[in-house]
């Protein structure tokens with residue numbers, strides 16, 4: 001059954017948009033398709049008309065068209081007025097929930113049951129239709145075979161000595177890539193952090209909000225805050241740029257007086273918490289290593305800095321082309337996510353044997369699923385190898 005919790009009304013028509021087109025220039029969906037009607041500017045125009053014209057017979061088609069969005073957030077960064085297409089579309093979907101929102105909500109909120117089951121059944125999944133659309137990215141959720149780690153922590157910065165730190169896993173590491181979670185815990189262990197016991201974190205909430213599932217988003221956010229409070233409000237090590245963005249966006253209304261600042265200070269990138277921890281690159285490392293900077297990474301991307309120090313060379317500045325992960329768009333328009341992924345790989349142009357590292361769970365999943373032959377992609381934590389894996393591992 002669709003989410004029947006009372007939802008907020010459609011947002012007011014955004015007459016604020018001055019049609020300057022800055023968002024069009026950064027929109028990966030427009031770049032991959034050349035279709036102006038998919039651009040953020042067109043979405044704001046459509047939403048404005050939808051909010052004014054309550055009688056048109058074309059409302060459903062217009063809402064479906066407006067909803068074709070990767071939720072990358074690049075339009076908001078570019079917009080002089082800070083208009084965000086994903087936020088506006090989340091409100092629209094909340095007012096008009098349908099089966100894709102329902103399926104997406106189940107996929108995220110029941111990940112612990114559905115993802116292992118779906119992975120086990122992956123080989124049996126249909127090759128077309130909505131189930132196939134959901135099954136396609138599963139390829140990217142499976143740990144790669146025969147891919148030994150090569151990023152070896154050599155000398156730990158013990159800047160965390162005595163500080164209590166919990167790891168926020170996000171959906172992918174909690175339910176599929178537990179190897180990332182183990183690596184994160186071991187790195188913190190090496191940096192002498194005191195592990196905080198925090199079972200029960202939920203989705204950061206953002207993928208639910210952008211799908212219009214406001215009540216599920218609210219429940220996920222409250223769960224996370226409850227777990228954090230119960231653990232004594234430790235620092236939260238986050239290794240997914242999109243999760244971090246989602247956690248930092250929690251509204252003031254969820255917090256006790258003075259608590260919001262504590263939360264925002266607690267949410268920290270794992271790479272930043274590791275300070276000056278040094279890594280060496282093992283001989284088995286791929287010959288070409290590239291970095292894919294996620295759409296949600298901040299300008300001073302701390303993961304790029306860590307990997308740049310480890311590899312002894314800088315990475316290009318500026319955002320990478322969007323990977324095309326797209327959240328709920330995987331269900332509503334998998335052809336568009338595939339097109340954006342193809343454009344992304346074309347821009348990276350990796351030689352055979354190359355490996356593309358990233359720092360977002362969605363990007364890692366999509367890169368791994370859509371990589372060209374003889375090229376691999378994934379989260380940098382999957383490349384970490386410890387000199388002695390038998391040493392005390394608090395993650396197991």
Ligand code: SF4
Pocket residue numbers: 026027028029030038039040043068069070071072073074075076085086
């Ligand atoms: S969120 Fe990304 S895909 Fe969606 S309209 Fe904005 S720039 Fe385009």
Ligand code: SF4
Pocket residue numbers: 016017018019020021022023024040041044078079080081082083
């Ligand atoms: S950048 Fe902002 S104001 Fe300019 S066209 Fe896009 S949404 Fe409108």
